Each structure stands twice: as structure tokens, then as C-alpha cells.
Amino acid sequence: MQQLAERLRHAGARTLTGVVSDSGGVIRAKTVPARRIESFARSGMGASLTWPVFCVDNGIAMTPEVNVVGDLRLTTDLERAVVLDHGFGWAPADVRDQQGELSPYCWRSVTRRQVARLASLGIEALVGSELEFGLLGADGRLLGESDGWPCYGAAVYSGLSDFAADLCERLDAAGVPVEQVHAEYGQASSRSRCPLAHRWPRPTTCCSPAR
Structure with a gap:
């Protein structure tokens, strides 16, 4: 992890922005200074349990189970990170619970599971956009x-x-x-x-x- 973080800093990263694409297609993010890249990947940054139910109009579709009580963690995938203009580091993030396990609300985890299910059927998933x-x-x-x-x-x-x-x-x-x-x-x-x-x-x- 430290080597990956050093690679980003060596490439000129001044900050690292961790992003998730939510169910509404909105890219949500948190940003840390370059010195905190390892922390963002290891222990992550806090995110309210409302993140999975943010709406595209900034409303919150809360339920008795999903509301402001509780906390999630966003952990960046440094292997997928890149450095863009002006030291702007960008990395996809996983959504985890407080114990560090992948959350049921992690959109990347959902995609991985679907890819694995297709692979079990002998189907390779290739996505174009x-x-x-x-x-x-x-x-x-x-x-x-x-x-x-x-x-x-x-x-x-x-x-x-x-x-x-x-x-x-x-x-x-x-x-x-x-x-x-x-x-x-x-x-x-x-x-x-x-x-x-x-x-x-x-x-x-x-x-x-x-x-």
C-alpha cells in the first residue's frame, strides 16, 4: 500500500479523491491531501449511512433501517488510481462497514459478484460505454x-x-x-x-x- 501511495505522490499527486458511482448514477466523492493517501486506502474516510439512499435531487430516501444512524467507510483502490491535471489524484472506492468488511451497499462489490456469477456460467463480462x-x-x-x-x-x-x-x-x-x-x-x-x-x-x- 505504501509503495502504491508513493507512486502516486511521485507522479505529482497533491490530493486523492475517492469516488463511488451511486444507484442514481451520481458520482459521490471525498478528498484527502497527498500525505493521507495511505489512510484513505487502509482505514478509509467516514460516510453517513445515508449515502446509499441519496437521490439525484439531493433528497434522502430514508427508511427505518437506512437513516442517519450509523457510519460507513470509503476505502480507495490505489491499484486503479491515476494522477490527472494539477496533481488531482482520482481513485475508485469501496464502501465498507465499521469492521472493514465490504458493505451490502458497496456498488463495486455488486458488480464484482455479477461478473463472478457470469464467469461461473462460462460467460466473460465485457462492458462498453x-x-x-x-x-x-x-x-x-x-x-x-x-x-x-x-x-x-x-x-x-x-x-x-x-x-x-x-x-x-x-x-x-x-x-x-x-x-x-x-x-x-x-x-x-x-x-x-x-x-x-x-x-x-x-x-x-x-x-x-x-x-
């Missing part, structure tokens, strides 16, 4: 709003080739290889899409923010 995003100009308006946004247009890529190259390189460095990039179709302007390579499921894979 894609990133879809909109682009804004310096004036804050959608690109293509005034002069058009042809779907799959070569002119769109030509004008954004530096951005697309940077995006592919950043994602690749973060362990998220891009299969292709193209301008998306639809009524809305500025939509772009990046299909990602299919792979064995890694819950909450590290991902570099697009700029």
Missing part, C-alpha cells in the same frame, strides 16, 4: 448555434482537432482508451460522442475531465 457531451464557445454559447452543426461533419472535427487529440490523449493516460470521436446527430448543437473500448468491468474507472 461512451461519453456524450456538449461544447461551448468562449462566449458561453453552444458551438454550431449560429453556423450549423452537421452530424458526423468533417468540418466540425477539423475545427476541433486539437481539442479532440488532447481529449484522446488525456483519456488514454487515465486508462480510458477512446475508440473514436465524432460530432453527434440531433436537433441540439455542439453534441459530440466518444465511444470507449470494451473491457472487463472496472467499477468507477478513472476518467479525465474534458475541457
Whole structure:
């Protein structure tokens, strides 16, 4: 664990953010300074028992069993950690109970169990996904709003080739290889899409923010 933490600091990590992707698809996180990377992985950071029932609108779907009483621990997976821009360390986290055991509310553990069940049936799980995003100009308006946004247009890529190259390189460095990039179709302007390579499921894979 110490070697993994030193690797991150040597790579320039100034902080480490541990993340979980919850049932609503919201990425929740806690962050520690670089000197506390080992603690984040070993004993973890506290998280209220309400974390599994946070809603996308910031409501809390509490029940008699799941409420503000009790505490969970978030422990980072340093083997999956990467260092992004400006020393921003990023790592997926497991959800554990106070005894250090995986919690029934751990989303990564659920994924692992499903992968294992498929493997027992002779099925290898490979998951593909894609990133879809909109682009804004310096004036804050959608690109293509005034002069058009042809779907799959070569002119769109030509004008954004530096951005697309940077995006592919950043994602690749973060362990998220891009299969292709193209301008998306639809009524809305500025939509772009990046299909990602299919792979064995890694819950909450590290991902570099697009700029």
C-alpha cells in the first residue's frame, strides 16, 4: 500500500479523491491531501449511512433501517488510481462497514459478484460505454448555434482537432482508451460522442475531465 501511495505522490499527486458511482448514477466523492493517501486506502474516510439512499435531487430516501444512524467507510483502490491535471489524484472506492468488511451497499462489490456469477456460467463480462457531451464557445454559447452543426461533419472535427487529440490523449493516460470521436446527430448543437473500448468491468474507472 505504501509503495502504491508513493507512486502516486511521485507522479505529482497533491490530493486523492475517492469516488463511488451511486444507484442514481451520481458520482459521490471525498478528498484527502497527498500525505493521507495511505489512510484513505487502509482505514478509509467516514460516510453517513445515508449515502446509499441519496437521490439525484439531493433528497434522502430514508427508511427505518437506512437513516442517519450509523457510519460507513470509503476505502480507495490505489491499484486503479491515476494522477490527472494539477496533481488531482482520482481513485475508485469501496464502501465498507465499521469492521472493514465490504458493505451490502458497496456498488463495486455488486458488480464484482455479477461478473463472478457470469464467469461461473462460462460467460466473460465485457462492458462498453461512451461519453456524450456538449461544447461551448468562449462566449458561453453552444458551438454550431449560429453556423450549423452537421452530424458526423468533417468540418466540425477539423475545427476541433486539437481539442479532440488532447481529449484522446488525456483519456488514454487515465486508462480510458477512446475508440473514436465524432460530432453527434440531433436537433441540439455542439453534441459530440466518444465511444470507449470494451473491457472487463472496472467499477468507477478513472476518467479525465474534458475541457
